[in-house]
Amino acid sequence: MISKAQIKRISSLRQAKFRDEEKVFVVEGVKIVQELLESQISIKTICATKDWIEENINKASKFTKEIIEVSQEELKKISSLSTPNQVLAVLNQIGEKEIKYKENYVLVLDGIKDPGNLGTIIRVADWFGIEDIVCSEDTVDLYNPKTIQSTMGSFLRVNVSYKDIYLMLSNLQDFPIYGTILEKGMNIYETNLEREGIIIIGSESHGISPQISPLITHPITIPSFSKGQGPESLNASIATSIICSEFKRKLKI
């Protein structure tokens, strides 16, 4: 049984303010919670339907402090999804790890605003073996429910940190900083690439900000194959995937 106070507390975690106060976040749905259990991460609270609990009690009780049975209606009250799916877990926020700059790429996100885009970028990074993402302080919250859902579990494997990216990039010395510039960048399909570096991804509506642009040492561009006018730009997560695909293909690392 879930109490009224618990319903209120868990619902409040939709808002960043309450998530940050408690230093927790929420993960939902059978598939992602399954990944949590397999990754053996410690879970504070699981709220789940009777069926889910019956099927998963052995595995779930090993890593979970508290398991609460909820009805479909109660799950709907605490969920951020329009159609909640059997189970919701509350976890401690993940500590930021040290960034590994050597022999890999680090993604730097400059003001990504859409949680779905951030989540998809994390999933893309995970697919391409990129272990570190640094977000500017005005990037959307990693723990926004929509971000977490769109990572499809990749938040477990990619180290996401928030920093003053101007300071961080200014302090790097002799380290390649790639960034997409619509005009006069090197064609990503034709340019030689370094074995390590930063890849900056600009925001959905404004691209890379005027403060950050001058720090780019290796301007790149994704050429369009459109025969006519074509679109002005690509979505941020789409641009990320094309760049990561091309970098990794060429360097095979």
Next chain:
Amino acid sequence: MISKAQIKRISSLRQAKFRDEEKVFVVEGVKIVQELLESQISIKTICATKDWIEENINKASKFTKEIIEVSQEELKKISSLSTPNQVLAVLNQIGEKEIKYKENYVLVLDGIKDPGNLGTIIRVADWFGIEDIVCSEDTVDLYNPKTIQSTMGSFLRVNVSYKDIYLMLSNLQDFPIYGTILEKGMNIYETNLEREGIIIIGSESHGISPQISPLITHPITIPSFSKGQGPESLNASIATSIICSEFKRKLKI
């Protein structure tokens, strides 16, 4: 001034049933409507704030039958956006054109359910010079407001049609049909590609359907570079962009 009946009518266009009855759809926002005006497409109705009308009246009146001034509150009532942006246009649905199979790729979407994904795929196709997309009949509606918004105007340039894709693919003879298969597909980075063909993109949750899979003549796979477990799959629009990027890069068409 907008009448109550007009508010009711335009709001009803959020639903496919009413869009299809009238054979119209809605486009919103300063940027996309700007593209409409530049493309010289004929517009049935524009509802816009006083400021927008003052600035655009010359251009807009050339291609628009009816221009209605609305207040911010009225715009909110007829809009599908959470923060409507100055202008909304009602257009006639676009006729499906004949598909050009030669010397290019045709995307076939097998059950894409998310309007944001469909819109993003249309934008990606436009970027990579792919002119035709064929959707299975259970793919989400092109004229869903979220689809149209995520195309960012590319619906103007890409021919999107809905068909029985099983029938369509079965009737093709000696024509390469590419499809992503997680196991045993050819690595897209290493395989030789034909200069033309179909590329099938599967649905977000189920991939390519069991009925369609056997029709694939060229199974392909996007390899993961993840060192550990990595994600199980990629989002449908991300997979599309990586495949299109790689096909176009190799063939330079």
